[in-house]
Amino acid sequence: MQMETDIKNHMINSFNEWDPLEEVIVGDMFDATVPELDIAVRATMPEDQISFFAANAGKEFPSGYVSKASEELDIFSETLSKLDIVVRRPSKIRKSTPYSTPHWQTPGGLYSAMPRDSLLVIGDLIIEAPMAWRSRYFETDAFRPLLKEYFQKGGKWIAAPKPQLLDETFNPHYDPETPYLTDRYAVTEFEPTFDAADFIRCGRDIFVQKSHVTNDFGIEWVRSHIGRAYTIHKIDHRDAGPMHIDATLMPLCPGKLLIHPTRLNTIPAQFKNWEVRKAPLPTERPGHNLYMSTSWLSMNVLMLSPDTVVVEAGERNMIAFMESWGFNVLPVNFRNVIRFGGAFHCVTADVRRRGELQSYF
Numbered sequence: 001m002q003m004e005t006d007i008k009n010h011m012i013n014s015f016n017e018w019d020p021l022e023e024v025i026v027g028d029m030f031d032a033t034v035p036e037l038d039i040a041v042r043a044t045m046p047e048d049q050i051s052f053f054a055a056n057a058g059k060e061f062p063s064g065y066v067s068k069a070s071e072e073l074d075i076f077s078e079t080l081s082k083l084d085i086v087v088r089r090p091s092k093i094r095k096s097t098p099y100s101t102p103h104w105q106t107p108g109g110l111y112s113a114m115p116r117d118s119l120l121v122i123g124d125l126i127i128e129a130p131m132a133w134r135s136r137y138f139e140t141d142a143f144r145p146l147l148k149e150y151f152q153k154g155g156k157w158i159a160a161p162k163p164q165l166l167d168e169t170f171n172p173h174y175d176p177e178t179p180y181l182t183d184r185y186a187v188t189e190f191e192p193t194f195d196a197a198d199f200i201r202c203g204r205d206i207f208v209q210k211s212h213v214t215n216d217f218g219i220e221w222v223r224s225h226i227g228r229a230y231t232i233h234k235i236d237h238r239d240a241g242p243m244h245i246d247a248t249l250m251p252l253c254p255g256k257l258l259i260h261p262t263r264l265n266t267i268p269a270q271f272k273n274w275e276v277r278k279a280p281l282p283t284e285r286p287g288h289n290l291y292m293s294t295s296w297l298s299m300n301v302l303m304l305s306p307d308t309v310v311v312e313a314g315e316r317n318m319i320a321f322m323e324s325w326g327f328n329v330l331p332v333n334f335r336n337v338i339r340f341g342g343a344f345h346c347v348t349a350d351v352r353r354r355g356e357l358q359s360y361f
């Protein structure tokens with residue numbers, strides 16, 4: 001009994017993507033800076049944005065877009081607060097400062113907008129991810145005050161081995177079309193790298209995709225650190241430019257799995273008794289440039305509970321789809337945030353949900 005009480009009182013307690021949300025970190029856009037166009041960035045960014053990255057590395061993103069996205073993030077945060085969800089924000093640390101290691105230098109960082117990428121929350125543990133982009137080397141700094149506080153209040157906190165990100169980490173001959181067949185990803189197996197957003201949690205089962213930022217070494221590192229209570233399953237995808245699983249495979253609640261219509265080669269066997277539906281087409285937004293993603297961010301939703309989902313207000317198909325699947329939809333305007341590569345799942349790290357470790361399969 002004593003143990004159960006302890007678990008319920010943990011500051012960090014988040015085993016899946018849907019238990020009722022109690023506390024969440026929401027990212028911010030402070031000093032968002034265009035990242036250096038290194039090999040791993042090149043491999044994952046939209047083709048029509050490559051010249052923008054090449055010309056603007058280390059400079060600020062167009063400030064009008066940044067301030068509009070900031071406003072949307074603030075409104076989203078207030079909306080969650082009004083629902084009695086505790087919202088925490090990163091501290092304001094400059095991103096436009098050049099930095100170097102003994103081996104390389106870069107004109108600056110990126111942003112603190114997407115804690116889903118840098119912080120992997122599993123149960124009562126937060127893991128700082130060893131991210132492959134040199135521009136994201138210090139990204140967790142802005143979250144350190146929160147991480148220290150969570151630790152002091154009983155959470156567990158570790159950082160994966162800091163990668164060196166030497167040239168050996170990257171494969172200039174990565175396969176831009178079928179890396180899932182040739183196994184030629186932008187990151188080599190020189191050292192463990194992963195972005196937390198390549199993992200998605202369903203209690204005792206965690207799904208991961210190998211990608212241009214997450215290698216097998218990184219996946220094995222996570223496996224060896226989270227213990228026997230969990231099983232990690234590598235998904236069989238056919239994404240030409242994979243980076244992050246959360247616009248490909250989105251478990252919404254026990255029994256309901258949302259998938260991208262074409263990116264999965266096979267649906268993981270664990271879901272055989274779940275209802276699996278393909279995401280509807282995203283809203284077309286002519287002239288609305290997305291610097292860092294496809295429009296499939298329409299799938300990048302956040303569950304507030306097993307029956308309530310946050311969807312981008314302009315995604316009419318997705319809203320209707322979710323309603324007809326039995327969910328309550330909270331529409332939130334995020335049209336400017338999505339320019340920067342993420343929607344509601346990406347901009348959050350759900351540190352506490354009301355629930356316990358279970359098996360759903």
Ligand code: DAV
Pocket residue numbers: 197243244245246247292293294295296297300341342346
């Ligand atoms: O469709 O560009 C976005 C994933 C965001 N974490 C895409 C994938």
